Amino acid sequence: MSIKPENVVKKYGKGKDYLTYEETLHFLAKxxxxxxxxxxPNLGQLKDYELVVRLMDKDKNNKIDxxxxxxxxxxxxxxKVSYFPRDLYDFAFEVIDTDDSGYLEREEVTFFIETYLQxxxxxxxxxxxxxxxxANKDGKISKDEFLEVxxxxxxxxxxxxxxxxANKDGxxxxxEAANILQTISGEFTTxxxxxxxxxxxxxxxxxxxxxxxxxxxxxxxxxxxxxxxxSINDFYExxxxxxxxxxxxxxSSVQLKDFLKRQxxxxxxxxxxxxxxxxxxxxxxxxxxxxxxxxxxxxxALY
Numbered sequence: 001m002s003i004k005p006e007n008v009v010k011k012y013g014k015g016k017d018y019l020t021y022e023e024t025l026h027f028l029a030k031x032x033x034x035x036x037x038x039x040x041p042n043l044g045q046l047k048d049y050e051l052v053v054r055l056m057d058k059d060k061n062n063k064i065d066x067x068x069x070x071x072x073x074x075x076x077x078x079x080k081v082s083y084f085p086r087d088l089y090d091f092a093f094e095v096i097d098t099d100d101s102g103y104l105e106r107e108e109v110t111f112f113i114e115t116y117l118q119x120x121x122x123x124x125x126x127x128x129x130x131x132x133x134x135a136n137k138d139g140k141i142s143k144d145e146f147l148e149v150x151x152x153x154x155x156x157x158x159x160x161x162x163x164x165x166a167n168k169d170g171x172x173x174x175x176e177a178a179n180i181l182q183t184i185s186g187e188f189t190t191x192x193x194x195x196x197x198x199x200x201x202x203x204x205x206x207x208x209x210x211x212x213x214x215x216x217x218x219x220x221x222x223x224x225x226x227x228x229x230x231s232i233n234d235f236y237e238x239x240x241x242x243x244x245x246x247x248x249x250x251x252s253s254v255q256l257k258d259f260l261k262r263q264x265x266x267x268x269x270x271x272x273x274x275x276x277x278x279x280x281x282x283x284x285x286x287x288x289x290x291x292x293x294x295x296x297x298x299x300x301a302l303y
Contacts, residue, residue: 002077003031005070019064024053024072049088056096071095089150093143104141106130114169117234125257161213171210174200177219202242202263236296240289250286 009016012023028049051129057067064072075094089110096112106114107128113121133149158277160251164176166280172180177195203215211219243251253276262271279287281296287295 003073005066005073008073009066009069021050021057021062021064022063024056025049028052028076047089051116052088052095053094054118055092055112064287071289072171086147089147090143092150093146097143102143103145104133105297109133109141135244158213158267161216169208169210170212171206171208172197172216173210174204177211177216180216180220197241198263199242202239202259204262232297236293237289240292243292250288251292253285253287256287256292 008027009019012027013019014023016202053064053072056064056072058068059065069110072095075091092112093104098108110121110126113129115125130141133145135145135148153252159178161172162181163171165178174197177200199219200211203219206212240251241247243255256276256279257272260275275295278289281291
């Protein structure tokens with residue numbers, strides 16, 4: 001049964017004629033059959049749909065008015081809403097494609113980048129993203145091209161993963177993963193190498209060392225996003241968001257210590273506590289995104 005926008009506003013808007021971002025996320029969570037409670041890990045993943053919500057907010061007034069709710073409900077009625085990345089970016093594409101042409105033009109890509117970064121991009125940044133997305137160089141971005149960068153097909157990675165998993169133990173080493181990404185991307189700059197090492201260590205949590213197919217798929221997606229990165233600060237913020245699993249815009253010193261202890265290429269175990277003490281200036285045991293970005297500048301300068 002189709003959802004009606006007036007019912008959505010009435011149910012989630014608490015007497016208002018618009019929805020806040022959080023209220024809109026609650027609607028999407030309900031539509032995706034995700035039960036909202038702190039113990040449900042999927043709610044944190046659905047938080048990624050804030051990107052879709054911000055894309056719906058065309059006038060950037062930090063609320064979703066009735067006309068925007070109507071468009072969102074129309075999109076939601078026609079498609080699957082889930083917390084899986086490919087569904088998220090599929091939904092995002094449809095929201096960006098305002099004329100429903102099935103392709104993204106330069107203005108639509110520019111709006112997406114501005115919303116994605118939450119700042120205005122320069123022409124060079126827009127040109128870089130379009131060049132990366134436009135695989136067949138026809139001057140416009142299809143949904144397949146968009147998804148290939150932001151949410152690559154899992155089967156493609158599965159085939160490549162199996163090929164490089166030499167001992168067939170279901171894990172690939174840092175060196176094997178680097179070879180895969182270099183083969184597929186065709187480029188591996190010094191900055192991307194540093195990006196890769198930090199992110200590999202971030203996901204490499206198992207006792208045996210190495211990534212399984214799920215971890216590698218997530219790593220590869222982030223590496224592609226980093227290859228589109230417009231500044232080193234964007235990359236550091238992306239890492240922060242991976243550590244900040246509760247989406248509170250703060251990480252604890254315990255979370256940071258766990259992250260740093262796996263960055264053996266950059267900092268020794270003995271240096272970790274000193275590093276945290278320098279970062280956590282007020283000593284409250286919490287590190288915000290700005291403090292983390294400053295710390296990462298110091299850390300990766302050693303690479």
